Every structure is written in structure tokens, then in C-alpha cells.
Amino acid sequence: MAAWIPRVQRVSFFITSAATIFHVTQSSIRLLTSEDRPMIYGTWYPFDITKSPTYELTNIAQGIATVQWICFLYGMPAFYGLLVCIACSQLEKLRANLLDIRQELDTPAQDSRTETDTGEGRQVQTSQEVFCRMQEQLNDCIRHHQLIIKYIGEIEDTFNPLLAGYFLNLMCGLCFTAYTAVTRLGDPLQMSQPIVIYIFYAINVFVFCWFGSELSDQESIPK
Template sequence: MKIFIDNANGTLWLSLNLLRWVGFLVPDNFEGRKKKLLPFYSFFWFMFIVGIYVIVQTGDLIQVWGDITLMTGTSFLLFTNMAFITKIINVMVRRDAVLAIIDEGDEVLRSERRIEGKAIVKSSNQETSRLLYLYGLLTVVTVFGWAASAEKGSLPLRAWYPYDTSKSPAYELTYLHQSVAVILLAFLNVSLDVLVTSLAAVCRCRFQLLALSLRTLCHDIPIDEKHLVSPEHKQIVHERLRLCILQHQSILESAAKIKTCFSGHILAQFTVSIVIICVTAYTLALETHDNPIRLIAMFSYLLGMMMQVFLYCYQGDYLSEESSDIADAAYECPWYACPIPLRRSLLVIMARSRRVAILTAGGFSTLSLACFVSIIKASYSFFTVLQQVEE
């Protein structure tokens, strides 16, 4: 069995391998004893990373119920954990469909042989990598800031435990668990977000490759004195166009599958993100400047949550835009030199491209930059209400 899962997209490669190593997204290629042990392995990591956290933070939330300041201090990470659980369950339930989408996109990107096409694939990889680096940087600053900001004798994060955490070795073990679990949770949460956004980026890349194929439809095809494709080359152009149509249908089907698999996943994340951004901003507003490391960590967490929403909306917005650009690419090819049946086929492609590929949050909201702005506005509205309640 391979240690690493190969993928043409670097961010997808990282995401797939992290999720595989903790047993959350494992291809069905285990047999015998390994297959029987896999559910226990996955359950162990689930409980270590998020299960215990949800239990102890829910207990703490019950204890401080009614005190808005303490409730917000507990709930911002609790809601993150709840969203994480929703996303993990979704990925594990839809494992086969998700892996099929990944394999299809990977096969297309690896099979690209044109110089211009390879440049498009490389550009797509660089874009997703830059976004991952920024998101990852905010995540690293947040989790290590939390771990380093705890005062002597205190835990990094609020939680209730059925034992005295102020005594040794309970304090050291609990501190270690909180720190390690939060770090793993953060990176796996990033992996789940990157999994979805990278799949959308791969679809975008495939649309760009299709646009290139349409623009170069008559490349190296001689044009006769009547400015038409010569009769002996009509079949070549026809075959190229047929492949473009099949490719277009395949990309649209992949985009539809991504929407089907992750629409609920995105809705859960966006719903929780509105609350988390609001609660984190409220916590920052109340934060004293006595602990600058804690302040930086919380501010980084706020930016990270906004970045998380932005990644989904950014990829969704450009996916729609680039699926629409297929019509322009079809028009840019020398259609005037093609026979009438081929022109009609190009018109069909152009007409179909006007119904753009979209990603949605539960079917309620289309992912776009306008959607991102709406979420930030909603979070700010809740933030002002929370401030008024406290006053």
C-alpha cells in the first residue's frame, strides 16, 4: 500500500494525505485485518481530535450558561468543532463519490500535453497553493498563539473536566491534549476546506483547458481560397469538436457532483461561520491588552474564519465565471471557416454555457463574492446585537 496518494494538484495532494492518515478519507483497498481495524482507528482519532473537546466544552457551556462573556469564550471553538464534525461525517458518508470526482479531475490534468495547457495547470496549482499558504499561516498563528498564551496553571482553552486540572500530572496531560488536539483539528479543518475548494479549482482549470481547445479548434487546419476548411480536413475539425463537447459535459457533471456532495457541508460551515465571526469579534472587543499573544491569536482566528468563507465564495464565483467564458472561447475560434453543421454545434455549446456551473450552500445561496459580503454583514449585525444585549 502506498504511503502517499498521488495527485496533480498540490493542495489536493496535501489534503488527501492528511485526511487519509487519520482514517477520515481512506480508499476502499484494505483487506482482512486492516479493514476490520480501520473503523476503530478512525474512531480513535475522531475522539482524540474533536470528540473529547465537544464533550468538555459542552459541559463548560452548561456551567456558565447565562454569562454572555464566558459563554462566548467557550462557544467560538465549540461551534468550530460542530462544523468540523458535520464536514467529517459528510466526507466519510460520500467517500466513494468524492474519490471518483478526485480521480476524474486528476486523470484530466495529468493527461494534458500541450504547452499552453501545462501552463494553465501550473497556474491553477500556484493559485491554490498561495491561498493555502495564507490560510495555513493564519491557522498556525492562531493555534500556537492559543497554546503559548495560557497563564501559569491555566489551560489554553476553557473546558470542563470531571477531575481537578490544577494538579499534576492531570494539568500537564490535559494541557498536552488540548494543544495537540487543537493543532490537529486546525490542520484537518483546513484540509477539509481545501478539499472542496481545490476540487472547484480543478473544475475551473478544466474549463480553461476546454476554452483553449475551442480557441485552437482549427489549429494547423489549412483554409482554402474561399476561407473555408478544406473538405478533406472537415472530419478532423468535427472530431475535435466532438471531443470538446464530451469534455464540456464531463466538466459540468463534475461540477454538479461537487455541488451535490458538498452543498450541505458548505451550508453547515457558513451557518457556523456567521456565529463564530460574530462571537470572536465580540471576544476581541472585550479582550484586555494584558496578554498580547492571546490578542494576536484571537485576531488571527477571526481573519482565518473570514478567509475560510472567502475561499469557498472565491472559487464558487470564478467557477461560474469560467464556465460562462466557454461561450466566448467558442466564438473566438474561426467558426466562419467551418461548415454549417459545425457552426450549429458551436451555437449549442455557446447556448449551454449561458447556464453557468454553480456551487451552493444547501441550495439556498450561490457561492459568490457577493455571498461573502452578505455573510460578513450578517456577522456584524449579530455582533452589534450581542453588544447591545451586554450593555
């Protein structure tokens, strides 16, 4: 999972850039080719927005809000994914350490054995030095696991209140975006925006579900 950290960074930068470029291009074409002075978003204001400079200032405000919204919408899943990747990589490291202890127990070195002859035959015992070293390694693994559990608990406590509103926003966004796409049937330029937004919303849901499943699978390994 540590290899996913640079991948998440690259994908996050690509998606954020692609969403920004698409939105700026689509909105610019629509604003320049329409004669009824449309807004970036179809919104209602309690004042007349068709006159200058109100029209230009309102569009600038919507453009700034778009940049902020894109950074929040696509930056949050990337940040969550990075934290989960760190937790999963630590769990993988813990698993590797446990496997090393198991391998050392199953196949001890020849020079670390002592052989004792008994009436029932030859008995091979692990030396006290090897046993102490394995006990120390196991204690380190236990402490490491406790720190990982504490780290995961901190992630959960931090994201619990935030993700409640975030997922509610995603679900509402999926519903309203699908409705907007249906109402714009027959106009490819108008319909392209809600379709792309819907796809990016779905990608966000997938990111949280996939990384959450990976973390659950990794947590069950050391138990």
C-alpha cells in the same frame, strides 16, 4: 487556473504552519507566565483541572484537538480550491479548443479551399475534408464539456452536505471570536489569539467565495 494549483498548495502549507506556530507560541507564553494555571482554551469541565496530572493531561488533549482543528479548518478550503482549479483549467482548455475551431473556420488554409465559378461570381467553399475534421473536433469538445459538467456535479454533490455545517461553523466562529476579542480588551497577549483566529476565519470565507466565483465565470464561457 492550472497555475493556481501549486500556489494553493504553498499558501495552504504556509497558513497551516503559521497558525500552528502562532498558537503554540502564544499558548506557551501564556501558560509559562501566568500563575493561576490557565488552560490553552478557556473551557469548563465537570472536574477539578487545577491539580496534577489532570491539568497537564487536559492541556495535552486541548493541544491535540488544536492540531486536528487547524488541519481541518485550513485543509478543507485548500482541498476545495484544488478541485475548483482542476475544473476551471478544464473549462479553459475547452474554451481554447473552441477558439481553435472558430479560427480554423474563419481563416481556412489556402490549400484546403475549392473555388467554384457561378453566374453570380466566385464562391469559396470549405472542402469536405476540413469540414469533417472540424465536425470531429466539435464532437470532442461536446464530450469534453459533458465530462466537465459531470465532474462539477460530483463536486457539488460531495460538498453540499459538508459545506452546510462548515459555513455554519465559520459564521458561529466569527461571532464568538469577535465577542471573545471584545471581552479581552486591555490584555494584548490574550486579545491577539482571537484576532488572529478571526482573520483566518475570514480568509476561509474569502477562499470559498473567490473560487466559487471563478468557477461560475468559467462555466458561462462555453455556453
